[in-house]
Amino acid sequence: xxxxxxxxxxxxxxxxxxxxxxxxxxxxxxxxxxxxxxxxxxxxxxxxxxxxxxxxxxxxxxxxxxxxxxxxxxxxxxxxxxxxxxxxxxxxxxxxxxxxxxxxxxxxxxxxxxxxxxxxxxxxxxxxxxxxxxxxxxxxxxxxxxxxxxxxxxxxxxxxxxxxxxxxxxxxxxxxxxxxxxxxxxxxxxxxxxxxxxxxxxxxxxxxxxxxxxxxxxxxxxxxxxxxxxxxxxxxxxxxxxxxxxxxxxxxxxxxxxxxxxxxxxxxxxxxxxxx
Amino acid sequence: xxxxxxxxxxxxxxxxxxxxxxxxxxxxxxxxxxxxxxxxxxxxxxxxxxxxxxxxxxxxxxxxxxxxxxxxxxxxxxxxxxxxxxxxxxxxxxxxxxxxxxxxxxxxxxxxxxxxxxxxxxxxxxxxxxxxxxxxxxxxxxxxxxxxxxxxxxxxxxxxxxxxxxxxxxxxxxxxxxxxxxxxxxxxxxxxxxxxxxxxxxxxxxxxxxxxxxxxxxxxxxxxxxxxxxxxxxxxxxxxxxxxxxxxxxxxxxxxxxxxxxxxxxxxxxxxxxxxxxxxxxx
Numbered sequence: 001x002x003x004x005x006x007x008x009x010x011x012x013x014x015x016x017x018x019x020x021x022x023x024x025x026x027x028x029x030x031x032x033x034x035x036x037x038x039x040x041x042x043x044x045x046x047x048x049x050x051x052x053x054x055x056x057x058x059x060x061x062x063x064x065x066x067x068x069x070x071x072x073x074x075x076x077x078x079x080x081x082x083x084x085x086x087x088x089x090x091x092x093x094x095x096x097x098x099x100x101x102x103x104x105x106x107x108x109x110x111x112x113x114x115x116x117x118x119x120x121x122x123x124x125x126x127x128x129x130x131x132x133x134x135x136x137x138x139x140x141x142x143x144x145x146x147x148x149x150x151x152x153x154x155x156x157x158x159x160x161x162x163x164x165x166x167x168x169x170x171x172x173x174x175x176x177x178x179x180x181x182x183x184x185x186x187x188x189x190x191x192x193x194x195x196x197x198x199x200x201x202x203x204x205x206x207x208x209x210x211x212x213x214x215x216x217x218x219x220x221x222x223x224x225x226x227x228x229x230x231x232x233x234x235x236x237x238x239x240x241x242x243x244x245x246x247x248x249x250x251x252x253x254x255x256x257x258x259x260x261x262x263x264x265x266x267x268x269x270x271x272x273x274x275x276x
Numbered sequence: 277x278x279x280x281x282x283x284x285x286x287x288x289x290x291x292x293x294x295x296x297x298x299x300x301x302x303x304x305x306x307x308x309x310x311x312x313x314x315x316x317x318x319x320x321x322x323x324x325x326x327x328x329x330x331x332x333x334x335x336x337x338x339x340x341x342x343x344x345x346x347x348x349x350x351x352x353x354x355x356x357x358x359x360x361x362x363x364x365x366x367x368x369x370x371x372x373x374x375x376x377x378x379x380x381x382x383x384x385x386x387x388x389x390x391x392x393x394x395x396x397x398x399x400x401x402x403x404x405x406x407x408x409x410x411x412x413x414x415x416x417x418x419x420x421x422x423x424x425x426x427x428x429x430x431x432x433x434x435x436x437x438x439x440x441x442x443x444x445x446x447x448x449x450x451x452x453x454x455x456x457x458x459x460x461x462x463x464x465x466x467x468x469x470x471x472x473x474x475x476x477x478x479x480x481x482x483x484x485x486x487x488x489x490x491x492x493x494x495x496x497x498x499x500x501x502x503x504x505x506x507x508x509x510x511x512x513x514x515x516x517x518x519x520x521x522x523x524x525x526x527x528x529x530x531x532x533x534x535x536x537x538x539x540x541x542x543x544x545x546x547x548x549x550x551x552x553x554x555x556x557x558x559x
Contacts, residue, residue, distance in 0.1 A: 075458050095458050107455045110550040111473045120469070121459040152550065172459075 019089070023208050024051035024074070024176060029083035031069055042233035043069050047083070049227060049239060051176075051210065056202060058211045058219035059227045062269055066234030067212045071180050074210060075101055088175040097125050100169035100207075102182040106161035108153040108168075114140065115149040118167045125172055132171060139167040142204060143197065159190040163197070170205060177207045181214065195221055196250050203247065220244075220261045221253050228268050237268045338520035347524040356509070360528065363494050363506040366422050367532075370429020371490035375437045375483060377430070382441025387467070399438070407432045408496050415501040425497035425505070432493035437482035444478025445471050477551035480544040487536040491529065 019025075031044035043066045051057050059067045072078045073085055076095040085092045087099060100121070108117045115136055122132040140149060143163040153161055162182055169177055183191040195218060202209060213219050219226045223242050230237040242261055244252055252258055303310050324339050334342065350356040384391045385399075411428050418424035448471045456466050498507025506525055513521035 077454065077458060095460050097460050099458065101455075101458045103451065103455060105451060107449075107451050109452065109470065109473070111476075111548075120456070124456065124459045124461040124465055124469075154550070 020053040022050040022086075023053035023055070023088060024210065025084060025086040026050070026074075027084040029070075029073070029085060030081045031066065031073065031078075032081045044073075045233035045235040047234070047236060049236065051208060052224075053208055054206050056209045056211065056222055056224050057227060058213055058223040058225075059229060060213060060216055060219045060265060061229030061234065061237075062231050063214065065229040065231045067214075067229055068180060070229075070234070071178055071210065071212050074176075075099055075178055097172060098175040100172065100174035100177045102162070102165050102169045102177070102179040104181045104184055106153070106158070106165040108161055108164060110153050113150045113152060114145065114156070114164050117153065117164060118171055120168055121172045127172060136167065136171055139170055140164070143167055143201060157190075158186055159194055162186065162194065166198070166201065170201075170207065175208065177209045179209060179211045181212055183218070184213070191218075192250060192253075198222065199246075199248060216262050216265045217253055217258070220258050220265070221248065221250070226261075226265060228265055230268065238265075240265060335517070335519060338523060342520040343523040343527065346518075346520040347527060350521070350524050350528070359504055359506050359509045362422065362504045363491070363498070364532070366425035366494040366497070366505065367429050367487075367490045369422075370426040370431075370493060371433050371487055373426065374430035374433035374490065375486050378434050378437035378482070378486075379441055379479070382438050383445065385438075386442045386445035403435055407435075407493070411493075411496050411500045414497065420501045420503060424500075425494045425502065428497040429490040429493035433486035433490040436485040436489060437479075440478040440482030440485075441475065444475030444482075447478070448474040473548075476548040477544070480540060480548055484537060484540045484544075487540065488533045491533055491536075495529065 027048045029044055029047040030042075032040045033043055034040040047070065049057075059070060061067045069078070073080050074087070074092060076092045076099070079093070087096065090096055090098060092099075108114075109120070112120075115133070118136040118140065119129075119132060122129070122136075137146075137149065140146060143166060145160060145163055145167070148156060148160065148164075153164070156164065165182070169179075183194045186194060199222060211219070211222060216226075220242055226240045226242060228237045228240060229235065240261060244257060244261075320340050324341060327337060327339070328334075338346075381395070385395060386392070407428075410431065411424075414424040414427050414431075418427055448466075452470045452474075453466055456470060461469065494505065495507035495510070498505040499511060502508045506529055510522060510525045513519075513525060
């Protein structure tokens with residue numbers, strides 16, 4: 001199914017300054033939390049990596065390693081202490097319209113229909129309503145929510161709500177899609193199904209994705225590269241390229257090749273406390 | 277869902293496939309639909325026929341039939357409708373002034389830190405004043421006409437509304453605000469798209485309590501000094517020792533509050549449908 005408006009293959013030309021190889025550029029990133037009456041915490045230490053345009057990168061690490069902090073800095077929600085953070089050539093100092101985000105909870109607004117929820121970023125950014133409403137319908141169709149446009153969130157299951165959340169993150173055709181443990185609240189079966197769905201959506205939309213998770217196998221299944229963070233302060237322990245070929249089938253999760261990657265990543269956390 | 281055999285005179289069950297929930301008329305699931313009228317009938321019958329044998333005199337506690345007769349007399353009397361109209365005017369005018377002021381002030385307090393810090397001490401202090409005790413003062417200030425009653429109704433309906441507006445505008449979910457922020461929403465967009473809808477059920481709770489309070493305020497004002505209104509009528513019947521007449525007025529006052537309550541609930545169901553199951557303060 002072709003989504004005409006979607007993705008890098010058909011979308012408007014990128015800003016001239018942007019480098020396709022360093023679509024996301026992070027260099028020398030430091031983050032300190034400085035509470036008023038106690039010692040400052042070093043949350044992120046010397047983080048540096050780039051993400052290619054259209055790449056799928058996951059960030060894994062033990063609880064409290066700063067992976068959500070990293071994502072929030074990328075989203076422009078919290079300020080960095082030092083270093084460079086650029087998305088599509090643009091310095092991220094506050095939320096920028098080039099970013100779409102999917103949250104741990106779907107965070108749909110209960111007083112809006114599914115279609116109206118998907119339209120939220122377009123409305124906020126005052127984009128043309130009629131073309132984006134068409135696009136919202138296309139996106140909903142792509143994630144299998146055709147016919148649910150006029151339902152309210154409470155009438156949808158958790159997995160369906162999260163799929164609507166993904167549509168909302170894509171409605172304004174962002175340069176980068178940030179995902180913060182989007183399937184963490186779903187049951188194992190739904191989660192697996194959503195992973196397969198996400199790969200299909202990614203293939204069709206061609207979005208650049210940064211995906212935060214604490215499930216190693218989920219990261220291996222989805223990603224081109226997995227960035228492994230260590231704890232306190234969060235620093236990059238290893239960047240693991242996942243050479244599993246695409247398109248991927250869910251059966252790959254139990255393959256030996258995937259097992260090797262999972263083991264290699266898990267090595268980092270042995271002795272450093274459980275990952276979850 | 278299995279279909280239960282309709283018991284007795286249970287009304288026909290509409291299939292509950294609609295997307296909007298509506299109260300079901302299934303007596304097994306909602307036995308109160310039968311129990312509430314049953315209690316009403318039993319109390320009325322007991323009141324009518326048991327009090328005599330128990331030695332309660334009719335001039336102390338008139339029987340429902342006498343109250344009904346009194347009510348009938350009142351309703352066919354133009355003077356009564358005049359009194360009702362006056363109380364209605366006072367309550368509604370006071371209510372509108374009270375809730376609109378609370379809405380504006382509550383919005384300012386919840387959104388502007390400086391306004392909150394400056395005004396909150398006064399509001400808390402004023403809130404502890406028993407408002408009913410101010411009624412004599414208002415009559416001195418604003419006279420025996422309807423103005424003093426409007427002021428009373430406004431002051432007394434103001435506070436529950438204010439508290440609900442402030443609380444409602446503050447209870448927006450942090451995740452929802454963050455979601456809008458990521459997509460680039462401005463402060464006013466966050467207010468319009470999340471804070472206001474979140475506050476809506478609270479605002480309706482404030483409107484709901486407020487209308488009952490406004491009627492109370494108007495009647496209390498009329499007690500202190502008035503030449504017309506249901507509160508005045510209540511005192512008149514009292515002086516004449518017309519107890520069943522008093523009850524008739526009380527029935528009308530209760531019905532007034534009840535009708536207003538259901539009107540507000542109907543509007544709420546229309547505009548804050550997602551919050552039907554939520555309980556908000558004072559609801």
